[in-house]
């Protein structure tokens with residue numbers, strides 16, 4: 001599991017960058033403040049960063065420009081091809097995913113992703129976080145931006161709102177993929193040995209920052 005939504009991104013890859021700029025009304029609120037969200041991740045990151053699900057490479061590009069060493073991972077060939085055009089040639093983009101990925105070439109201090117972690121079920125998220133804890137030293141960070149919800153009630157209201165607006169693609173997406181509650185993420189990060197903070201970035205997206213404790 002974990003790669004079951006990949007075909008969506010193969011189809012989406014060629015106009016993905018238009019979506020993040022808010023060209024599709026269905027996803028405008030989800031991508032509101034997208035560039036600032038990426039900038040925030042960069043500012044919170046250390047200097048040796050693994051990034052999961054780089055897509056067309058927008059966050060990777062910002063991390064590299066900020067002078068960080070980046071180990072970028074992306075399972076979609078089409079996305080990797082688009083990201084390739086944005087990144088310096090010495091940056092190798094690896095085929096891999098949140099659960100299976102090549103061994104990083106350096107000791108990491110940060111693991112990041114944007115709009116990716118919801119591809120795992122909650123059970124898979126818990127196992128992945130335990131794996132990530134093994135990749136980091138004490139004080140190392142996980143910084144994920146993604147759609148998540150403060151309560152089931154808020155999630156249900158947003159799905160209802162999407163249907164009322166006839167945003168059926170968004171409503172299907174919210175019902176189909178594994179968008180977590182904040183309380184669930186808190187528990188999973190704590191179980192994996194991370195202390196965490198959340199910051200809301202728009203109606204859908206929050207940044208979760210976990211710091212490895214033990």
Ligand SMILES: C[S@@+](CC[C@H](N)C(=O)[O-])C[C@H]1O[C@@H](n2cnc3c(N)ncnc32)[C@H](O)[C@@H]1O
Nearest residue numbers: 002003009053054055076079097098114115119
């Ligand atoms: C919504 S896009 C986000 C792309 C980029 N991170 C951004 O912020 O623009 C989701 C990305 O996750 C990738 N993806 C899908 N399933 C994945 C998995 N199991 N592990 C890692 N990446 C995955 C997709 O191919 C796609 O590039």
